Amino acid sequence: MANPMYRQIAEDLREQIESGALAPGSQLPTELELREQYNASRNTVRDAIKWLTSLDLVETRPGQGTFVTEPRTPFVTTLSDDPLTGLGGGEGNLFLAEVSAAHRKPDNSPVQVEMQNATGETAARLRVPEGTELVLRHERRFIDGTPYSMQTSYYPMDLVERGAKDLQRAGNIKQGTVEYLREVLGIKQVGYRDWITVRAPNATEADFFKLPSDGRVAMYEVFRTAFDGNQVPMRLTVTVYPTDRNQFIFNIGTVPPPHNAPAQEDEPT
Amino acid sequence: MANPMYRQIAEDLREQIESGALAPGSQLPTELELREQYNASRNTVRDAIKWLTSLDLVETRPGQGTFVTEPRTPFVTTLSDDPLTGLGGGEGNLFLAEVSAAHRKPDNSPVQVEMQNATGETAARLRVPEGTELVLRHERRFIDGTPYSMQTSYYPMDLVERGAKDLQRAGNIKQGTVEYLREVLGIKQVGYRDWITVRAPNATEADFFKLPSDGRVAMYEVFRTAFDGNQVPMRLTVTVYPTDRNQFIFNIGTVPPPHNAPAQEDEPT
DNA sequence: GCAAATTTGTTCGTATGTATT
DNA sequence: CAATACATACGAACAAATTTG
Numbered sequence: 331m332a333n334p335m336y337r338q339i340a341e342d343l344r345e346q347i348e349s350g351a352l353a354p355g356s357q358l359p360t361e362l363e364l365r366e367q368y369n370a371s372r373n374t375v376r377d378a379i380k381w382l383t384s385l386d387l388v389e390t391r392p393g394q395g396t397f398v399t400e401p402r403t404p405f406v407t408t409l410s411d412d413p414l415t416g417l418g419g420g421e422g423n424l425f426l427a428e429v430s431a432a433h434r435k436p437d438n439s440p441v442q443v444e445m446q447n448a449t450g451e452t453a454a455r456l457r458v459p460e461g462t463e464l465v466l467r468h469e470r471r472f473i474d475g476t477p478y479s480m481q482t483s484y485y486p487m488d489l490v491e492r493g494a495k496d497l498q499r500a501g502n503i504k505q506g507t508v509e510y511l512r513e514v515l516g517i518k519q520v521g522y523r524d525w526i527t528v529r530a531p532n533a534t535e536a537d538f539f540k541l542p543s544d545g546r547v548a549m550y551e552v553f554r555t556a557f558d559g560n561q562v563p564m565r566l567t568v569t570v571y572p573t574d575r576n577q578f579i580f581n582i583g584t585v586p587p588p589h590n591a592p593a594q595e596d597e598p599t
Numbered sequence: 600m601a602n603p604m605y606r607q608i609a610e611d612l613r614e615q616i617e618s619g620a621l622a623p624g625s626q627l628p629t630e631l632e633l634r635e636q637y638n639a640s641r642n643t644v645r646d647a648i649k650w651l652t653s654l655d656l657v658e659t660r661p662g663q664g665t666f667v668t669e670p671r672t673p674f675v676t677t678l679s680d681d682p683l684t685g686l687g688g689g690e691g692n693l694f695l696a697e698v699s700a701a702h703r704k705p706d707n708s709p710v711q712v713e714m715q716n717a718t719g720e721t722a723a724r725l726r727v728p729e730g731t732e733l734v735l736r737h738e739r740r741f742i743d744g745t746p747y748s749m750q751t752s753y754y755p756m757d758l759v760e761r762g763a764k765d766l767q768r769a770g771n772i773k774q775g776t777v778e779y780l781r782e783v784l785g786i787k788q789v790g791y792r793d794w795i796t797v798r799a800p801n802a803t804e805a806d807f808f809k810l811p812s813d814g815r816v817a818m819y820e821v822f823r824t825a826f827d828g829n830q831v832p833m834r835l836t837v838t839v840y841p842t843d844r845n846q847f848i849f850n851i852g853t854v855p856p857p858h859n860a861p862a863q864e865d866e867p868t
Numbered sequence: 869g870c871a872a873a874t875t876t877g878t879t880c881g882t883a884t885g886t887a888t889t
Numbered sequence: 890c891a892a893t894a895c896a897t898a899c900g901a902a903c904a905a906a907t908t909t910g
Binding site: 880881 | 891892893894895896897898899900901902903904905906907908909910
């Protein structure tokens with residue numbers, strides 16, 4: 331007996347799940363039933379379920395039972411669109427367009443505005459001294475009613491004082507902030523750097539995205555620093571996305587349009 | 600009593616870890632000691648430790664004890680370098696150069712070659728019929744002796760038959776395969792598409808990267824499809840990276856060199 | 869090299885609490 | 890309110906891995 335019993339039970343259940351014998355969304359036998367099926371104690375059965383839970387194959391709902399996890403339909407965001415004339419992928423109106431093109435329904439929360447002083451990391455990425463006044467613009471995005479990302483953009487208060495008053499006003503800026511800054515101040519975005527990391531969700535994120543509180547589902551954190559014609563950072567945009575429902579594409583150089591997007595094709599059954 | 604006891608114990612230990620009272624690498628009290636400290640049963644203490652484990656704050660070693668997790672120094676790969684003249688970031692010699700620039704020691708395993716027929720996903724991404732003969736080139740990469748990524752590139756056998764014999768030969772191609780294909784066949788890479796996903800590691804990966812077998816640490820999977828001047832895919836390169844030690848940068852448009860790389864600066868203490 | 873001691877891993881049984889139907 | 894199902898907690902015993910004497 332090389333492997334512990336709870337792993338064997340987990341393996342058996344896993345095969346049933348992956349073979350389709352236990353369909354997504356369907357309920358597993360209760361702990362008491364499994365206890366009899368496998369001739370094990372209830373605690374051992376629970377250990378097996380805990381293992382499957384950590385692999386995201388099942389989820390338990392107190393008072394109801396244990397269910398096979400429903401696969402999410404991932405959304406693929408192209409983060410490399412149009413560096414010069416407009417926004418990079420995933421931002422503002424491009425988000426709406428991209429989602430609609432995939433025959434899914436996008437939603438934006440109204441933008442919330444906040445004032446803050448630059449701290450260590452934010453200051454470093456924006457290349458401003460610590461304590462510099464910043465305008466923060468928060469936004470939340472949904473697809474088909476499910477939360478998909480949270481975004482915060484940081485602008486130096488300087489821009490507002492020079493005339494870009496709308497940055498400090500709550501609500502969306504119709505033409506997009508990049509276009510707005512060009513119109514009002516003549517500041518042109520000529521490129522950006524995306525820095526991608528993966529980390530565990532914090533409490534706020536776990537709550538908003540309805541993730542299990544033990545941090546099983548990780549978050550992408552994308553730091554986008556956008557530069558103007560003088561190669562000076564004009565904004566920092568930080569977006570977090572749960573990894574269980576998001577994927578990214580970057581097109582570098584000359585590439586044809588994707589004629590085949592495996593993840594996007596999967597329609598919910 | 601709103602919160603269960605095991606969570607309270609976990610919270611208490613967490614604070615000790617985050618405050619530095621329990622330093623990285625140091626050993627926690629044993630389960631029996633904790634049982635007395637908190638006046639709980641051993642199983643409850645174990646539940647608390649399991650919770651911290653799932654948050655990657657501690658790791659247990661059978662026969663030894665429980666230890667505070669040592670933070671990894673992440674490596675940042677720039678995936679958007681030089682689409683025209685050479686390789687994208689993270690490939691071949693660029694990997695060696697990038698790692699050396701960060702004052703760390705890179706290592707490449709010798710390339711292993713394998714023949715295979717294209718299956719569903721591979722065929723779709725390379726835009727060839729299923730069953731098409733492919734040459735696979737496998738490589739593993741290390742930094743400071745620690746495994747950081749595994750890579751497999753897929754080339755249509757067609758290229759070999761047209762004269763690129765070295766593709767089918769094990770071992771590294773000095774000038775890089777992109778340059779090699781240009782020299783031998785005049786095939787020029789003009790761009791590529793990187794498709795980024797995050798998923799749980801499989802058994803091979805968990806073993807190679809020494810990840811916990813319960814899938815806590817996720818993997819990036821990057822699909823790079825490279826295109827030639829006719830906008831036809833010339834290769835598919837699939838790289839997997841553990842998320843706990845890797846980050847990525849994409850530069851889009853005109854951007855200044857990073858003068859500040861927080862993650863890269865952290866030297867091991 | 870072996871035996872003992874230490875420490876975590878697995879399994880059982882049992883009792884009680886909490887959420888949902 | 891009652892029944893059902895998962896969640897928490899305790900106690901106990903033995904197994905397996907590692908270190909120490």
